[in-house]
Amino acid sequence: MLLGIDIGSTTCKYVLADDSGKIIDKAYERHNTRQAEKVLEFLIKLEELYGLRAGRDRVYLTGSGAGQITKLIGGKFIQEVVAVSVAVERLHPRVRFVSEIGGEDMKTIFIKEEGGKKSRQVYMQNVCAGGTGTFIEKSARKLGIDQQKLSSMGYRGYTLHRISSKCGIFAEADVNSLVKAGVPVEEIIASLFEAVVYQNLSQLTKGNTPLPEVLLLGGPNLFFRGLQEAWRHHLKELWKVRGVGDFSEEEMQKLVYVPENSLFYASLGCIYTAMEEEEGGVYQGREKLEWWVKEGQYEEKLKEGKRGLVSSEEELEAFMRKYSHSVGKRIQPKKVPEVIVGCDFGSTTAKAVCITPEKELVFSCYTMSKGNPIEDAKEIFRQIKEYLGSGKVLSLGITGYGKDLLKDILGADVAIVETVAHATAGLHFFPDADCICDVGGVDVKIMILRQGSVVDFRLNSQCSSGNGAFLQGVAERFNIPLSQIAERAFLAKAIPNFTMGCGVFLQSDIVNQQRKGWQAEEILAGLCYVLPLNVWIYAGNINNLAQVGRKFILQGGTHRNLAVVKAQVDFIKSRVPDAEVYVHPYSGEAGAIGAALVALEHWRKTKSTRFRGFQTVENLEYVATTSKDTVCHWCPVNCQRTFIDVKLQEGEGRPWSKVPLPKGWVRLIVNNSCPKGLVEDEKELRVIKERMEKVKSSFPNISDFVRKEAFRRLTRT
Structure with missing residues (x-):
């Protein structure tokens, strides 16, 4: 028998055939980073069910994870592009272009024929997951779309938005922006399909024209209907522009297609290569692979990487005794008649706390961000109202990315900068802290303190490196729930070396380490x-941690992960041996607690609040618009902004806008990449200037008037 095994970055496939090439069995399964274990499982099954035998049958292997395993079981390694090309040329002699999209890599193959001889030209992307199946699935998970629904979602007929196609990290940021702007998920997914095809045609063709027939291989091309539609749409346009032909939709269905067994072409290529060579690649059995799975790989990994986060059960128990009680602590609800509310509208979650005038924490709630700050606010205040009943809100403070948008809509008394809110929350529990380190979903804040005041701070909000969302995204890719990350991480006896710095390079490191069997x-x-x-x-650019101080406070949702806390404690104490490291008792709610404490100070001074009330928030009417009329033209970026129009009695309206707004409505502009995007067009600039002139006329600048008069040249009469 002949066995072809394809060990990819996310899945393992095999095809078992007789010596004539007739398929006996095949399988396609995710390995969840356990490549060697999955191949061993395949071999045991094939030996038991079909009599695969060492010394007689032949095995050829391909794929990014096949190198080490080939050495262990015998057989012969075939480069994956060669394997795919062999299968394509044998089964589809008319095909001239192949796109294979895998879990974490992409490749395009141009097949040319001159003088009866065929040649191949191959281009690959295998160091970044941008534009791959993992890239699409990760974005879909963020949007709450399951695999079955994703497979049926289309491309045609939807408004498309710009999503970075070259880099998975930047693409994720683009998706986050679209979500926050309230763009429908159908449009975001269609835009993802657009980005993937654009990446292939712009980067992986190197200016060459793909000619018909075109073969689409790999899981994403097979499973995602919208991706096939995007391929046909773009190739139809490309062939028309470049003079290849003007084809109908029916013709495109025949010229661009997904073949039967499209998931197994690399494995089939192994089978056909073995048939051509007639000898070699003899299977040596599974004994060495079993040893590798049980013992060998850990010995090798310890040489290449580092020991795990804990070296013994005793060390883990000592750490858990000290820190487990302070991580994940919850505020216990307590009924009181009057509260001060603090809200933190973050990028991934919205959180709120209620405190009494005596600063006692009596309630907390949160919701995953729905992308629209008004919907987030409605859900948060619904939960607060349910808790408070007929009670009264004395004051409202808000912080987070949504604070400026929501301040007037909710009637907040204070809108606090995030660093101030988090510093206030940290100092409330640890008044003698020297440093507060807050690691959130998509940003990192470090606040250096002296005598209870912030004297310096560092903020990183532009790179995914070191934040919680990046860690969560990797865990989700491995089908590990957020709550189990620490438990699984503490099981590791050895850990790979990762490069400090840019999240893009870190993502590439993950892909490479996965291929090595980690x-x-x-x-x-x-x-x-x-x-x-x-x-x-x-992020913090702090090389001498001892200069920061001795007492460090860890807060932010990421520090609910005990494995992260263990790494932080070890790192800080390696630089500052006598350091005291504490975890904020309510690390995830720290921003909201800080906002509530500042709002309390406001109430003590004014004894009043601007809060509009639960009924007003619940009944907020709004309309979100994303169209060609909302595009910003102040610079070449042309941001696809979203206008969120909210009905408020005092709204002045915008009858002059391209998207007219009647009186009694106010407009929020989101999804702009710079402050210029908050201004619609020249008409609004004129309106703003007119208002400024009226203000100047009513309240003249006396010092400016005196300066001009004092130095005015006098003329003789």
Whole structure:
């Protein structure tokens, strides 16, 4: 028998055939970073069910994870592009272009024929997951779309938005912006399909024209209907522009297609290569692979990487005794008649706390961000109203990315900068702290304190390196729930080396380490280990931690992960041996607590509030518009902004706008990349200037008037 095994970055496939090439069995399964274990499982099954036998049958292997396994089981390694090309040329002699999109790589193959001889030209992307199946699935998970729904979602007929196609990190930021702007998920997914095809045609063709027939291979091309539609749409336009032909939709269905067994072409290529060579690649059995799975790989990994986050059960128990009680602590609800509310509208979640005038925490709630700050606010205040009943809100403070948008809509008394809110929350519990380190979903804040005041701070909000969302995204890719990251990371006996710094390079590191056989818990432990370097050195630019002080406070949702806390404690104490490291008792709610404490101070001074009330918030009417009329033209970026129009009695309206707004409505502009995007067009500039002139006329600048008069040249009469 002949066995072809394809060990990819996310899946393992095999095809078992007789010596004539007739398929006996095949399988396609995710390995969840356990490549060697999955191949061993395949071999045991094939030996038991079909009599696969060492010394007689032949096995050819391909794929990014096949190198080490080939040495262990015998057989012969075939480069994956060669394997795919062999299968394509044998089964589809008319095909001239192949796109294969995998879990974490992409490749295009141009097949040319001159003088009866065929040649291949191959272009690959294998160091970044941008534009791959993982890239699409990760974005879909963020949008709450399951696999079945994603497979059926289309491309045609939807408004498309710009999503970076070259870099997975930047693409994720683009998706976040679209979500925050309230763009429908159908449009975001269609835009993802657009980005993937654009990446292939702009980067992986190197200016060459793909000619018909075109073969689409790999899981994403097979499973995502919208991706096939995007391919046909773009190739139809490209062939028309470049003079290849003007084809109908029916013709495109025949010229661009997904073949039967499209998932197995690399494995089939192994089978056909074995048939051509007639000898070699003899299977040597599974004994060495079994040894590798049980013992060998850990010995090799310890040489290449580092020991795990904990070296013994005793060390883990001592750490858990000290820190487990302070991580994940919850505010216990307590009924009171009057509260001060603090809200933190973050990028991934919205949180709120209620405190009494005596600063007692009596309630907390949160919701995953729905992308629209008004919907987030409605859900948060619904939960507060349910808790408070007929009670009264004395004051409202808000912080987070949504504070400026929501301040007037909710009637907030104070809108606090995030660094101030988090410093206030940290100092409330630890008044003698020297440094507060807040690691949130998409940003990192380091506040250096002296005598209870912030004297310096560092903020990193532009790079995913070192934040919680990056860690969560990797865990989700491995199908590990957020709550189990620490538990799995502590199981790792060895961890791979990761590069400190840019999230893009870190993503590439993950892909490469995965190909070397590092498993999910080991990769997660490695990311937890490198997180403090990214927080303190890369993001914070603090090389001498001893100068910061001795008492460090860790807060932010990411520090609910005990594996991250362990890495942070070890890192800080390696630089400051006598350091005291504490975790904020309510690390995830710190921003909201800080906002509530500042709002309390406001109430003590004014004894009044601007809060509009639960009924007003619940009944807020709004309309979100994203169209060609909302595009910003102040610079070449042309941001696809979203106008969120809210009905408020005092609204002045915008009858002059391209998207007219009647009186009694106010407009929020989101999804702009710079402050210029908050101004619609020249008409609004004129309106703003007219208002400024009226203000100047009513309140003249006396010092400016005196300056002009004092130096005015006098003329003789």
